[in-house]
Amino acid sequence: MIRSPKILKEEIGLEDGKHPAMKKIKLLIAILDRGKGEEAAAILRESGVTFNIIANANCASGSDIISFLGLSSQERDMVLSVVTEDKVPNVMQKLLYKLDLDESGNGMVFTIPIAGVSGPRALRYMSGSFE
16 A cells, blocks of 8 residues: 555654654663562653663573673573663663672673664654553
8 A cells, every 4th residue: 555655754753754752762771689670660660761671591601701790690680671871871870779789799780772663653662652
């Protein structure tokens, strides 16, 4: 089915040929003790981060690396979230304090910039501006 340019513009949020301001996004990765993933996702949701995936993870590295990274156990939760760049400092602070990530062995959180997304609709969905 071929859709008219007007319908396509309405679907992806373009008005009069103008592109909406798309915010830069980052992939936030939190590696936490098993069972803490849901708590992290709740903190993220409270902060307006709606795209969260929790997965079981196992450390496959040797014990020296696990000790160096401050991880206490091989069984972990990994939380993957898409966060707009403007929310990153606030979200990281909340996770740090509410999950005690400043204490050795409780886990870690970091972000990676996302350079591209397959389309404007996907970008809007992942950044929480389109449901």
